[in-house]
Amino acid sequence: MSNTPLLGLPYLMAAQAQKHITHNEALRALDALVQIGVVSRDRTRPPENPVEGERHLVAAGGTGAFAGQDGRVAAFQDGAFAFYAPQPGWLAFVAAEKMLVVFDGNGWAPLPGPRRLDDLEGLGINAAADATNRLIAKSDAVLLTHDDVTPGSGNVRVTINKAQGSNAGALLFQTGYSGRAEIGTVGDDRLRVKVSPDGQGWTSAVTIDGATGALGIGTEPSQYRLELGSGEFSSAAGRFDGPAGRETTLSLLRDASTRWKLGMSADPESGVDRGSDFILHRFTDGGAYLGTPLRIARADGSLAVSGKVRSRDLAPSGDNAYSLGASGARWSSIWSANGVIQTSDERDKTEIAPIAPDVAGRLVDQIAPVTFRWAEGGREPVGPGETTGEPVLVARTGARRHAGFLAQDVRAALLGEGLDIAAWGLDDPDRPESRQWLRPDQMIAVLWSAVRGLRASQAAQGDASG
Numbered sequence: 001m002s003n004t005p006l007l008g009l010p011y012l013m014a015a016q017a018q019k020h021i022t023h024n025e026a027l028r029a030l031d032a033l034v035q036i037g038v039v040s041r042d043r044t045r046p047p048e049n050p051v052e053g054e055r056h057l058v059a060a061g062g063t064g065a066f067a068g069q070d071g072r073v074a075a076f077q078d079g080a081f082a083f084y085a086p087q088p089g090w091l092a093f094v095a096a097e098k099m100l101v102v103f104d105g106n107g108w109a110p111l112p113g114p115r116r117l118d119d120l121e122g123l124g125i126n127a128a129a130d131a132t133n134r135l136i137a138k139s140d141a142v143l144l145t146h147d148d149v150t151p152g153s154g155n156v157r158v159t160i161n162k163a164q165g166s167n168a169g170a171l172l173f174q175t176g177y178s179g180r181a182e183i184g185t186v187g188d189d190r191l192r193v194k195v196s197p198d199g200q201g202w203t204s205a206v207t208i209d210g211a212t213g214a215l216g217i218g219t220e221p222s223q224y225r226l227e228l229g230s231g232e233f234s235s236a237a238g239r240f241d242g243p244a245g246r247e248t249t250l251s252l253l254r255d256a257s258t259r260w261k262l263g264m265s266a267d268p269e270s271g272v273d274r275g276s277d278f279i280l281h282r283f284t285d286g287g288a289y290l291g292t293p294l295r296i297a298r299a300d301g302s303l304a305v306s307g308k309v310r311s312r313d314l315a316p317s318g319d320n321a322y323s324l325g326a327s328g329a330r331w332s333s334i335w336s337a338n339g340v341i342q343t344s345d346e347r348d349k350t351e352i353a354p355i356a357p358d359v360a361g362r363l364v365d366q367i368a369p370v371t372f373r374w375a376e377g378g379r380e381p382v383g384p385g386e387t388t389g390e391p392v393l394v395a396r397t398g399a400r401r402h403a404g405f406l407a408q409d410v411r412a413a414l415l416g417e418g419l420d421i422a423a424w425g426l427d428d429p430d431r432p433e434s435r436q437w438l439r440p441d442q443m444i445a446v447l448w449s450a451v452r453g454l455r456a457s458q459a460a461q462g463d464a465s466g
Helices: 019-033 357-366 407-417 440-465
Strands: 055-057 073-077 080-084 091-094 099-103 108-110 123-125 135-137 168-175 178-186 191-195 203-208 215-217 226-228 249-253 258-263 278-284 294-296 303-305 370-372 378-384 391-396 402-404 424-426 436-438
Touching: 357 407, 357 440, 407 424, 407 436, 436 440
Parallel strands: 123 135, 215 226
Antiparallel strands: 055 073, 073 080, 091 099, 099 108, 168 178, 178 191, 191 203, 203 215, 249 258, 258 278, 278 294, 294 303, 370 402, 378 391, 424 436
């Protein structure tokens, strides 16, 4: 054997002449192969101006002086590249990548890391760890997946453990290293979702109590299952359901002393059992029932005020600002024990003027009372709809005859007399073809003036005959 089996270094043979040449050749190879540190491992052709001792790992597809030398160690020695075939297990440090690679018999690959990393002071992946961030990963994505090897595996859990309740254990979301959102237990053991526009001021959006599971939106939860902070709330669609056979309610705190409770089932405090009807109750914050629940029946859409009704139990939120119903959304009948009360105080009126009896008389002559049957006498609920499940209302023709006036006749008479009163009007004043309406209470004053004129005429005739 004339060469060593691993590095292929030449042996000095017995009685060999010029042994120094063989010895120097071995030293030359050792100089190239021991403590291998290469410039790169991705070159397919030699660099233009290599320096003495410069080494490379020839990439696949070598050309020029690197042709046919794929995977070999190319060392620039004595003005030319010498090539050495690696053996499995050889290690080389690639300066361009700051990486240690190993030859596995087929090619050079990064050296596999240790199977365990314990008690490290820090670990940085594509970034440098520091005293605060002892673990850091600079990456577009991080994947945590279940262990296919462990029996019973399949669960994936990330645990954040803090020393005590007053500390913070949370996930912090940043933009440009400035906080924008935080999810976790911060300052106590309640789960919080907090947001910030600038990383300085923070707003607690959602809080869940760890002991009761009570949820607070924009506020701290208390004894209520759901509590909403101040502000406006809306929902495009949704449901509010509770366990079968049990009361499901939503309490709204109006002020320091009064709250409203919205119910969807029986309420033993009020003695009202309406099944699936929607009920609004009024309570003090201490729980005392104040009576007068408002009920909306789901089956037919009817509205009822139960209990002892006072004059202000059902009223609009602003004075003289809202109408009840419309031309296309009319009440079928209005029931009242004492009739309709209309504001008529003289102090509420201005530009008061009498209706001339002769004008009133001519209006009575021109407007003929009629009887009629309604083209749509009402709407009756039928089977549930296909999508909502709620009853479908179907129009029916009026069954009975009614007495009254025609709005078109009243309008013509008023125009003829040049009298503009609110006995007649349009549903939409900007659309002359819109539906016309009448206010019968306005007609009473016209009729009253005509009767006064008739009585005055009769009295005058009696005086003349006497």
